[in-house]
Every structure is written in C-alpha cells, then in structure tokens.
Amino acid sequence: MSDDIVLKTNDLTKHYGGVHALEGANFELRKGEHVAIMGDNGAGKSTFVRQITGVEQRTRGKVWLYGEEVSFAGPLEAREHGVETVFQTLALADDLDVPDNLFLGRERTYANWLGPFRLLDYKSMRQSTIDALNRTGVKIPNIRNTIQNMSGGQRQCVAIARTATFHSKLTIMDEPTAALGVQETAQVENIIRTLKEEGEPLILISHNMRQVMDLVDRIVVFRRGQIVANLRKEDTDGQDVVAYITGAKTGAEYEGAA
Ligand SMILES: Nc1ncnc2c1ncn2[C@@H]1O[C@H](COP(=O)(O)OP(=O)(O)OP(=O)(O)O)[C@@H](O)[C@H]1O
Numbered sequence: 001m002s003d004d005i006v007l008k009t010n011d012l013t014k015h016y017g018g019v020h021a022l023e024g025a026n027f028e029l030r031k032g033e034h035v036a037i038m039g040d041n042g043a044g045k046s047t048f049v050r051q052i053t054g055v056e057q058r059t060r061g062k063v064w065l066y067g068e069e070v071s072f073a074g075p076l077e078a079r080e081h082g083v084e085t086v087f088q089t090l091a092l093a094d095d096l097d098v099p100d101n102l103f104l105g106r107e108r109t110y111a112n113w114l115g116p117f118r119l120l121d122y123k124s125m126r127q128s129t130i131d132a133l134n135r136t137g138v139k140i141p142n143i144r145n146t147i148q149n150m151s152g153g154q155r156q157c158v159a160i161a162r163t164a165t166f167h168s169k170l171t172i173m174d175e176p177t178a179a180l181g182v183q184e185t186a187q188v189e190n191i192i193r194t195l196k197e198e199g200e201p202l203i204l205i206s207h208n209m210r211q212v213m214d215l216v217d218r219i220v221v222f223r224r225g226q227i228v229a230n231l232r233k234e235d236t237d238g239q240d241v242v243a244y245i246t247g248a249k250t251g252a253e254y255e256g257a258a
Pocket residue numbers: 016019020021039040041042043044045046047048088
C-alpha cells in the first residue's frame with residue numbers, strides 16, 4: 001500500500017438484518033486530502049463512519065489506518081489511535097460539563113510523579129476549552145453546565161471544538177453544521193480550512209453543495225449503500241454530483257483516490 005494513504009477500506013459492508021445499509025465500500029483517503037461524502041438520506045454515509053470508528057461491528061470488509069489494519073472496539077479506541085469523529089448523533093457524555101467532554105480520555109495532569117494519584121489540571125483544561133469554543137464562534141453561557149442542557153447547535157460546536165483542539169491523524173465530521181446558524185457555520189468552515197492548511201486529512205459528510213464545493217478536494221457519492229462516484233472537484237460541478245446522488249447518472253467507476 002502506498003505510503004501516503006491515510007485510510008483505506010476494502011469491501012466494507014454492514015447489513016442490519018435484511019437491510020444492506022453499506023455494501024462493498026472501497027475507499028481511500030490520502031495525506032492532507034479533504035474528501036466529502038454525499039448522498040441522499042439513508043444512503044449509508046453514517047453507517048460507513050460507524051464501521052470505521054467501531055461504533056458497530058462490520059458485517060465484513062477491512063480497514064487500514066496509515067497502512068495498519070485496524071478494527072476498533074469503539075470510538076474511544078479509534079480516538080486513541082488518532083481518529084477524531086464528530087458523529088451525526090453526537091457522542092458526548094450528557095452528565096459531564098464542556099471541559100470534561102473535551103478532554104474525555106485525554107485529561108491533562110500535573111504532579112505526574114504521584115503516578116495513579118496525579119492531579120488533573122482543571123485550570124489549563126478550562127482555558128483550552130474557552131479558546132477552542134471561541135474558534136467555533138458559538139456562545140455557551142457557562143461551560144461548567146452539563147451537556148444535557150445544551151441546544152443541538154451548542155452540542156455540535158462542543159464536538160467540533162474537540163476535534164479542533166487535538167491534532168489528529170484523521171478527522172471525520174458527519175454533517176457538522178446541520179444544526180448551526182449562518183455565522184456558526186462560517187466559523188466551522190474556517191476550522192475546516194485551518195485543518196486543510198495544517199495538512200490534516202478530513203472526511204466531511206454534508207448535504208450542503210455550496211459547502212462541499214468550497215471546502216474539499218474530492219467528492220465520493222453514496223447511493224443505496226454503495227459508492228457510485230468518485231469525483232475530483234475540478235472535474236465536476238453541483239449538477240453532476242446531484243445526478244449521481246439521485247441515480248440519474250451512473251457509471252463513474254470508483255477507483256480509490258482520484
Ligand atoms: N441500527 C440500524 N438498524 C437497522 N437499520 C439501520 C440502522 N442504522 C441505519 N439503518 C438503515 O441503514 C440505512 C443507511 O442509514 P445511514 O444512517 O447510514 O444513512 P445516511 O446516509 O447517514 O443518511 P442521512 O443523510 O439521513 O444521515 C438506512 O436505510 C437506515 O434506515
């Protein structure tokens with residue numbers, strides 16, 4: 001496998017009983033590349049993400065991260081391996097406040113010589129939380145409130161702030177701006193541009209054609225559980241992509257990274 005491949009899936013498949021939600025997905029993402037996944041509701045986009053991140057166990061198929069075959073037991077393990085994901089149905093801990101959610105599994109400590117009794121550095125985590133949220137532009141009146149009392153948009157921004165705080169090997173965002181207002185959407189798009197400048201690879205699931213055309217290098221279209229097109233942005237346009245999404249156009253042979 002070539003060195004510059006961040007993520008590769010081969011024949012990735014998920015059946016829920018008789019529902020073939022994902023069927024034989026062959027996908028590649030290269031270093032520094034930003035790829036959009038588009039497709040109608042129910043096309044299998046989130047299912048694809050759930051198989052990669054180990055939220056569910058796949059029916060069959062293989063996944064490689066930087067050349068190493070992986071099969072994560074769950075999103076926390078994926079995270080430990082550098083895969084940061086903003087899930088469509090957000091995986092935040094309802095009973096924790098914002099800083100605790102941001103640093104879940106990555107707590108900062110001091111007095112490390114105390115071993116298991118080392119102390120959590122709340123002050124530093126709180127300040128980083130405030131900085132990260134400022135980058136998303138969303139106003140959260142009190143970061144010490146638990147997540148369960150927050151609006152959908154606020155929750156989404158906490159999840160995005162989390163991905164923007166840690167350098168990850170791969171960032172996956174499943175409709176990150178679906179619940180956001182115009183200004184907050186623009187801020188999140190800026191975060192995505194910054195990830196691009198920093199060379200961090202990204203998979204962005206979005207229904208927003210303008211956003212996709214503005215941000216990514218390549219568009220992969222899912223339809224009825226299958227990858228039906230793999231289009232470099234400069235070779236396509238919104239109408240063309242929509243034709244693949246609706247099935248009006250078929251046959252753009254998928255050959256991994258374009
Ligand atoms: N846990 C489940 N049990 C049974 N069927 C499921 C389950 N999760 C998803 N599905 C089905 O799998 C298919 C793909 O769903 P998925 O959530 O991946 O779609 P999607 O492309 O992310 O859509 P959207 O754009 O609406 O988020 C759908 O037909 C859905 O009903």
